[in-house]
Amino acid sequence: xxxxxxxxxxxxxxxxxxxxxxxxxxxxxxxxxxxxxxxxxxxxxxxxxxxxxxxxxxxxxxxxxxxxxxxxxxxxxxxxxxxxxxxxxxxxxxxxxxxxxxxxxxxxxxxxxxxxxxxxxxxxxxxxxxxxxxxxxxxxxxxxxxxxxxxxxxxxxxxxx
Amino acid sequence: xxxxxxxxxxxxxxxxxxxxxxxxxxxxxxxxxxxxxxxxxxxxxxxxxxxxxxxxxxxxxxxxxxxxxxxxxxxxxxxxxxxxxxxxxxxxxxxxxxxxxxxxxxxxxxxxxxxxxxxxxxxxxxxxxxxxxxxxxxxxxxxxxxxxx
Numbered sequence: 031x032x033x034x035x036x037x038x039x040x041x042x043x044x045x046x047x048x049x050x051x052x053x054x055x056x057x058x059x060x061x062x063x064x065x066x067x068x069x070x071x072x073x074x075x076x077x078x079x080x081x082x083x084x085x086x087x088x089x090x091x092x093x094x095x096x097x098x099x100x101x102x103x104x105x106x107x108x109x110x111x112x113x114x115x116x117x118x119x120x121x122x123x124x125x126x127x128x129x130x131x132x133x134x135x136x137x138x139x140x141x142x143x144x145x146x147x148x149x150x151x152x153x154x155x156x157x158x159x160x161x162x163x164x165x166x167x168x169x170x171x172x173x174x175x176x177x178x179x180x181x182x183x184x185x186x187x188x189x190x191x
Numbered sequence: 192x193x194x195x196x197x198x199x200x201x202x203x204x205x206x207x208x209x210x211x212x213x214x215x216x217x218x219x220x221x222x223x224x225x226x227x228x229x230x231x232x233x234x235x236x237x238x239x240x241x242x243x244x245x246x247x248x249x250x251x252x253x254x255x256x257x258x259x260x261x262x263x264x265x266x267x268x269x270x271x272x273x274x275x276x277x278x279x280x281x282x283x284x285x286x287x288x289x290x291x292x293x294x295x296x297x298x299x300x301x302x303x304x305x306x307x308x309x310x311x312x313x314x315x316x317x318x319x320x321x322x323x324x325x326x327x328x329x330x331x332x333x334x335x336x337x338x339x340x
Contacts, residue, residue, distance in 0.1 A: 158306040165313040172320040173274035179327045184257045
């Protein structure tokens with residue numbers, strides 16, 4: 031994917047302000063994070079993540095629509111959801127090289143903002159307070175996901191007798 | 192509750208959550224920690240409440256009750272209530288299903304720890320949460336009919 035490093039800093043800042051992961055960061059801190067990010071263009075149809083492959087970056091959608099694909103019980107790939115501006119994927123990859131849980135493909139031409147694990151490690155080392163805020167944001171995000179998924183599971187389960 | 196340094200390290204040795212921390216880091220963590228006990232049937236976390244604690248189950252087991260349904264049973268070494276640490280309101284009850292020994296951490300106390308230790312602890316919490324999320328996701332994906340997902 032072609033990268034446009036250093037360009038569009040103001041655009042990235044606008045994007046990050048509205049992303050829950052960075053909720054508790056003030057403008058100066060966001061500026062530090064922006065410097066560690068890359069802008070990547072994905073042409074229509076491009077595979078951004080492949081299910082099972084190990085990743086080392088988190089991805090934020092700046093423009094365009096992405097599709098999340100996963101294999102069903104029968105091995106048939108199905109679209110789980112779509113992602114548009116402000117949504118993120120692969121957040122845990124900034125901590126460890128976890129396998130991607132689904133395949134992500136660009137439904138339209140898309141612009142993505144990425145943060146690599148190496149760059150996040152650099153933030154943790156040089157600006158630990160900023161890194162800690164991001165880690166807490168990530169914990170909030172995971173907790174919310176867990177809560178949403180657990181409640182769906184609870185709705186489906188039979189009451190305890 | 193008063194516990195000697197040696198007996199604390201001994202108790203925590205078998206608790207997964209504390210694996211990977213150095214003894215000196217455990218000592219720092221214990222400075223920030225509070226110990227508590229819960230008797231069988233006692234409610235440890237109440238749905239709807241707001242508090243800034245996360246819990247590590249050192250001994251015993253608990254059940255997570257959501258809308259009158261047990262959504263999870265947690266055992267020694269498991270953690271719960273992490274969202275409280277982040278300022279989130281409680282959305283489930285947590286009830287002791289046997290006599291429990293617990294270590295709990297308050298968000299404000301953790302903020303006083305050395306920064307590298309805060310980072311290490313947060314990463315540990317994130318790995319724990321992520322493993323739990325993957326487990327729930329797998330259940331949703333494999334056990335629930337498509338229209339429920």
